[in-house]
Amino acid sequence: MTRLLKTLSLALIAACVALPALALPAPMSEQELMDKSDLVALVRVLSVTCTSITKDEKSGEELPGYLARLQVLETKKGDAKKGDEVLVTWRAIPDDTNGPWTVFYYPGEEAVTHLTMRSGGATYASTWWNAKGDEVKAPDTRDLPLAPGETVVATPEQQERTPL
Numbered sequence: 001m002t003r004l005l006k007t008l009s010l011a012l013i014a015a016c017v018a019l020p021a022l023a024l025p026a027p028m029s030e031q032e033l034m035d036k037s038d039l040v041a042l043v044r045v046l047s048v049t050c051t052s053i054t055k056d057e058k059s060g061e062e063l064p065g066y067l068a069r070l071q072v073l074e075t076k077k078g079d080a081k082k083g084d085e086v087l088v089t090w091r092a093i094p095d096d097t098n099g100p101w102t103v104f105y106y107p108g109e110e111a112v113t114h115l116t117m118r119s120g121g122a123t124y125a126s127t128w129w130n131a132k133g134d135e136v137k138a139p140d141t142r143d144l145p146l147a148p149g150e151t152v153v154a155t156p157e158q159q160e161r162t163p164l
C-alpha cells in the first residue's frame with residue numbers, strides 16, 4: 001500500500017510539473033504593458049494584408065502572416081501623433097495551440113493597443129498576448145485575407161462636412 005501511495009504521489013508531482021508547460025503565461029499588467037511598449041495608442045485598423053503563407057513544422061498547417069495598417073487616433077505613449085499610420089505584423093498560430101498567443105487586428109476595429117518596434121524600425125508587433133484592449137468600435141468584419149497579396153480594407157469613415 002505504501003509503495004502504491006509513493007508511486008501515485010510521484011505521478012501527481014510529475015503531472016503538476018508538466019502542467020505549467022501547457023498553460024498560457026500570465027497576462028502582463030497594464031503597468032508592465034505600458035513599460036515594455038514603444039507605442040500605446042487608440043488605433044483604427046485601416047486594412048489587413050496577407051503577406052505570406054508558411055507551413056508550421058509541428059502541425060503541418062499553412063499559416064498566414066499579416067500586415068495591418070493602423071491609424072493613430074490618440075497616443076498614450078510614444079512618438080506617433082493623431083492621424084499617423086503605423087504598420088503591425090503578426091502570424092497566425094496553429095489551431096491546436098493552447099491559448100491566444102497572437103493578437104489579431106481586424107479592419108474597421110478601434111481599440112487601445114500596446115506595441116513594440118520590431119528590429120529595423122519599419123513595423124511594430126504586439127507587446128504581449130493581452131496587448132490589445134477591449135474594442136472601442138467593433139470591426140467591419142473578422143474575415144481576414146487568406147492568400148498572399150490579398151487585402152481587406154475597412155469601410156471608410158464618414159468625414160464631417162462643414163456647410164459652405
